[in-house]
Amino acid sequence: MTAKRFFEFIPGVLSWGTIAAIILASWRLPLVAAIFIILFDIYWLLKTLYLSLHLRATFARMRANMKLNWLEKLRMEQKGKWEPIRHLVILPVAGEPYEVVRESMDALAHVNYPKENMIFVLAREERIPESAVIAERIEKEFASVFGRFLATAHPDGLTGEIPGKGSNEAWAAREVQKKIIDAEKIPHEDILVSVFDADTQVSPEYFGILTHAFLTNDRPQRASYQPIPLFTNNIFQAPALARVIAFSSSFWHMVQQSRPERLTTFSSHSMPFKALVEVGFWNRDVVSEDSQIFWQCLLHYDGDWRVVPIFYPVYMDANAAPTFWATMRNLYKQQRRWAWGGCENIPYFLEGFRHNKKIPRGTKWYWTFHYIEGFHSWATNALIIFSLGWLPVLIGDAHFNFSLLAYNLPRITRGIMNFSMIGIVSSAILAMILLPPKPAWFRRRHYILYLIQWILMPLHLIIFGSFPALDAQTRAIAGGRWRLGFWMTPKFRRHPES
DSSP states (O other): OOHHHHHHHHHHHHHHHHHHHHHHHHHHOHHHHHHHHHHHHHHHHHHHHHHHHHHHHHHHHHHHHTTSOHHHHHHHHSTTTSTTOEEEEEEEESSOOHHHHHHHHHHHHTOSSOGGGEEEEEEEETTOHHHHHHHHHHHHHHTTTSSEEEEEEEOSSOTTOOSSHHHHHHHHHHHHIIIIITTTTOOGGGEEEEEOOTTOEEOTTHHHHHHHHHHHOSSGGGEEEEEEEEEOTTGGGSOHHHHHHHHHHHHHHHHHHTOGGGOOOOSSEEEEHHHHHHTTSSOSSOSOHHHHHHHHHHHHTTTOOEEEEEEEEEEEOOOOOSSHHHHHHHHHHHHHHHHHHHHHHHHHHHHHHHHOSSSOHHHHHHHHHHHHHHHHHHHHHHHHHHTGGGHHHHHSOHHHHTSHHHHHHHHHHHHHHHHHHHHHHHHHHHHHHHOOSOOTTOOHHHHHHHHHGGGGHHHHHIIIIIHHHHHHHHHHHHOGGGSOOOOOOOOOOOOTTO
16 A cells, blocks of 8 residues: 555544544443533534634625725835736636626626736636537627637546646646747746636626735745635525525635635635746646645645635635535535545645655644644534434443433533524624625515524534535545546526526
């Protein structure tokens, strides 16, 4: 067994080992298990309160930043510095509906930033004929908007690639480098590349605040820049459970923004083009290229890489499909794909840490612990809190079941969970604030329904949290044909007349 293959076992072995240990302890050592569960519930409650403070801090900063004209701020504070900066935008498409792509393009066309400073690349997949029709329509409508416009077609079946977003992006970036950037001798250090999902709609001041963050950073060429993904584009078309998951995902990324020491890249983000070229672009044989590019840079620059939080939103789709059960299936697959990111990244960076002796040992231990702990918590916490907490009473021996602790265990855990509802209620209120402009059919009574939907949170945390994470980690252990390939979340829009 190679070292990398051994590292692939770590997330799944830790998660399943934790679950097995709690079940075994509940049976053989119910007193120990009960004390652990109570202490864990208290820890989870305190952690929830701690994370809620970060959530509110991020929300306050985001709201303040959205009130500013960042282009004007650049003109006043960075005169002579911001003008040379060029923004390369790569938008990969792979069969998404034309309406979804056009909404994203329309948002880009209305940003408050000089379009002549922007290079836009529409990166389609050659293996999907429908993407050619969409690319042609988009080019006719928007090619004249930007300083440079390029449509690329990623060939199918290239050696060393899997079909997916990473291989498409890498092909597009090489094409634009050859045909525009190097052909026109644009300095690589003056280019910021932003790679978006097809459904990503940028806010008007995004490129202004991004440029400001880049110019005010003490090491601008050694950082990625991460906005806040808010999954609200089609939030009114999503069923209740999908809405809860969309806001939960948005809130988690908002929490991470206020903890930049733990922040890695996710989905739509930006980075210096110079660094992208030096690391060899995105890896073409992985599913989670959006997060792995962070580890590529961290390893390449011997630990000298970080993610700078941009306290500004980009808007993405909530998971929605034509039917309820199709939405539930897509939700599970999407969460499993995100969880698969840990299954790919953990062996990747551990193998890199093993070979790179220049990275400080403290940096290696810090990232190893926090990243693995995060994916372990994803797979196990909800099960421990909402399911396994009753096991000592259910399968413990008769001596324990007649004890005072056995009598009070359900009451103690239920009391802690009831107190933690404060966090769920506050999250529900925040979700209402983040809702986009209401459609014509939205009435005052819908606010009540949108608040009640948060009762589904425990169900979400288990079925669409722990289960897909355990699924992904188990597949990593099994290897071979059980490994996940790239799966694109289907995009859906329901027309008003339907």
